[in-house]
Amino acid sequence: MSRLLDKYKTKVLPTLKQSLGRENVHSIPRILKVVVSMGLGKALADRKRIEEAVDHLRTIVGQKPQVTKSRRAVSGFRLRENVDVGCKVTLRGARMYDFLDRLITLALPRVRDFRGVRSTGFDGNGNFSMGLNEQTVFPEIDPDKVTYVQGMNIAIVTSAGDDAEALQLLREIGIPFVKDQAI
Template sequence: MVKEAISNKHALITAIAAFRAMSGMTSRGGGISSSQGVQIITSTSGVAEFKVRAGLELAVKVEIKGDKMYDFLGTLVDFVLPRMREFPGIVMPAPSATSNSVSAMSGVVAFGLPPTAMGLFPQVEINQDSYPRMHGFHMHFLTNAKGKGAQNRARALLSGFQIPFVRR
């Protein structure tokens, strides 16, 4: 979520441009389906405490598949993660965590990166003056693994791409 977008919807422009640069995806670019590309997320309901109204444009998301996904993953592993200070890896759940939870059986690995990580992508770093504000972001790696131990198989797949995991 871009907090400034609550009062100024033009604050999303830098996030849209940065996500397009990082992912190589444009909305409906190259004849791709509308489910791919950079999309603007609107709020579904209002929250008075945060001054959020229903239908307010708040965030940006992108879904990357195919060759562009592997390009993004390679850039993340080769350029961004090694240059991040104090990033030991993605924190794994404790060994005592239940293996029957919905998240453990879904095959999804999710984690977030701070705003400094956006500036470390070479596509953004080249034109860093064009992005006056960097934003933190979350990534969800969806696999087709299902059932007991699916998240462990998904983590094993990502560790094969050199994404570090740590246990605390």
């Protein structure tokens, strides 16, 4: 069992049960899935950027990413329809908890000048999104072998009905939010 999943079952569930005043375990918020994506706008000129981003994302999450294609042509961006523009992977279950554990304990503390995650990434329905500027904060990626530094977006989808419950869930799990911000 994943270390974060064990923490959720033993510590987070009882704490949320008491603070939310609910007896039913199924009504307590939980994380449903995590979507990690990389947008590669500069990949139009160089095919190697897509291949390197897919390889790095596969190394980070432990699952093969899906290459995303453009839906329509936009002449202002020199973009044609059906061209590779990014990659994404959806994590559920044990891989999701393993990725979140590595994100919280290893990657976020390695971000330069890190003071906490801002809580402005909630969408109003209990889902949270954040971004990282470079993939080299993960220890699996060797910075000496990186040709193109690429950022990534991380979307955490929860079963919480509102942002306050989702914030409480993510704080209990261990995501280091900035202390003075509230929803």
